[in-house]
Amino acid sequence: MTSAADVRFALLARHEIALLDVREEAAFAHAHPLFAANLPLSRLEVEALDRLPRRNVPIVVYDDGEGYAARARRVLKALGYGNTSLLHGGLQGWRDAGFELFRDVNSYSKAFGELVEARRHTPSLPAPEVRARIERGDDLVVLDARRFEEYCTMSIPGGISVPGAELALRAPVVAPNPETTIIVNCAGRTRSLIGAQSLINAGLPNPVFALRNGTIGWTLEDFALDHGKIRQVTDGDPAGLETARQRARAVAYRAGVKHIGLDELERFIADRTRTLYRFDVRQPQDFAAGHPRGFRNYPGGQLVQETDMAAPVRGARIVLHDDLGPRADMTAAWLAQMGWEVYVATGLANTARGADPLNLPELPEVEMLSPAGLAAAQAAGAILIDLATSPVYVRGHIDNAVFAIRARLAAADSDSLQSDDVVLTSTGGALARFAAAELVRPGRRVRALDGGNNAFVAAGGTLVAGTGTRLHPFDDVYRRPYEGTDNPRAAMQAYLDWEYGLVAQLERDATHGFFVI
Structure with missing residues (x-):
């Protein structure tokens, strides 16, 4: 066991430590220590090697009384992590020690963004002012600092996608006239503030502002957003590259x-x-x-x-x-x-090609089922269980697949499945194999779909969208109030109110060690 005080000391002393919350993301978003990282038990084997690259790093695991932490520690030890312990008392132990708890996800990055604004007084404009300038035809550009996919979903009218780290490189291309006003937006506050302050720090001569409260602020004013836009800046300015450097x-x-x-x-x-x-x-x-x-x-x-x-x-x-x-x-x-x-x-060779490969441990030996054999297995009474996260499941799953949360499936519901013939699937199939190894017991046949849903589609199968059938509620993933187009207004306003309070929380927590240049 490791006490909350020991974890806090490690953070203050800048010792290496991984404080892992192994609950599902939605529970994590409700309350967690500032520097806790969410690594759910449900996905531990398929994420651990990339996110925890050193096997002897000190790892402290906790839950909030669900029993996940002890199981997660056993998994980590089996994966070769030899310096693991449980947080004494779990999340309640942190509370009992009188230490601060934070909400939402990416909390310390968002808190840092608020600190930057507080220290540097990053200039911002409210949505009505920005809209008025756009309608007047003022000389301005709106640069969206989010991922391109987020921009495509919803954007400020006339906005252009320039993801955050690209701003110092691409903004001079979009706004070569130093008189052109640059307005940086995101969905909420953090990426707007960091993006705008990045351009100011880099010394761009243009007037630069963050769009106050991003697309949330725009929506709360009942202003219309664009949807499906694909405007982006991918070409640099060779003449300006050295200046940007x-x-x-x-x-x-x-x-x-x-x-x-x-x-x-x-x-x-x-x-x-x-x-x-x-x-x-x-x-x-x-x-x-x-x-x-x-x-x-x-x-x-x-x-x-x-x-x-x-x-x-x-x-x-x-x-x-x-x-x-x-x-x-x-x-x-x-x-x-x-x-x-x-x-x-600097000076590295770009010799590798393609996207990131998944860094997986050795997969367990379990009985496999090919996509071609799935229909016959289901016709014979097998139940197909999909272990994808709920948003992925809703976007597309194999017809008649039952949604389940893996951490709960292996515990409370392992004996309440409606069949003694179980087929597990997941997006790429690896997670299904790990889960299948847990569920095998006498009298039950458990198989993993070879290659998961991806292999099913590659073999000609079609996924269906919708809520389908659920063994567990869709309470695994935190619904971010700043993403998507159908969030309740109260949730969006509550999110902004929370962000505005983060600087005070940082002061109370006192472990961050942030500084602002």
């Missing part, structure tokens, strides 16, 4: 970021006493076209927004890559201010 490097230098070469990188890789994360911060299409071996793709804006997801080991080293330079330097500058030891690697 100099600007970004100057910002990174002020934040204490160092550049390293291949020799230093190899020394970091060989250092088994420290956790090392390597991220290529370019957009997915650039990464797929060529990247250094051993680097995972995490576009820079999202990396700053989702640092707890990308790098659960607080106190680890982070090395970033970007073949042009400005994206890595701007991202590194923010991570350094968030208390990370971060470096930018």
